[in-house]
Amino acid sequence: MKKFNLLVCSAALAIGLFACKSSQKSVITAETPVTPPKQEHPAIVPPKAAMAVTTPTQLANKKWQLVWMSALDIKTVDYRGKTPFVTFDTEKSTLNGNSGCNNFGGSIEISNNTIKVGMLFSTKMFCEGIPEPEFLRSLEGATKYEVVDGMLMLYDNSDQLVMKLKN
DSSP states (O other): OOHHHHHHHHHHHHHHHHHHTTTTTOOOOTTTTOOOOSOGGGGOOOOOOOOOOOGGGTBBEEEEEEEEEBBBBBBGGTTTTTTOOOETTTTTTTTEOOOSEEEEEEEEETTTEEEEEOOOOOOOOOOOOOOHHHHHHHHHHHEEEEEETTTTEEEOOSSSSEEEEEE
């Protein structure tokens, strides 16, 4: 009987340890490639028609805060009170902001509805659980933009919406 109890306890312990190990969260580093999830609800982001004509001055000197990003569901992310944002200085062709933890900056080229974000630099504070790489990659991958009803929409080179930011 003691051997049977020992066997049952050992099996329960093994199952418990296996379950704990399988529920660990993965850590994303700057080197980890991030593949955006497939959109399960295509109605959320309708196909692009004609872009609204937007001038670079509509972007300038405004704090654009992240509302939505295709790389992840930002509603599930705890930014600890620091919502990612970006500001554009169209006269100096630069941008800067905060990615939820670290400050960043870089160069930009903006004309009509096109945008090219140069290599970004940032501070390097440790920020556990903040999806900074996804935010910065989405920003660097933007090639087109438009402002619609006070929302800055950033698109990639295949005209897919990658970010929505509000002023």
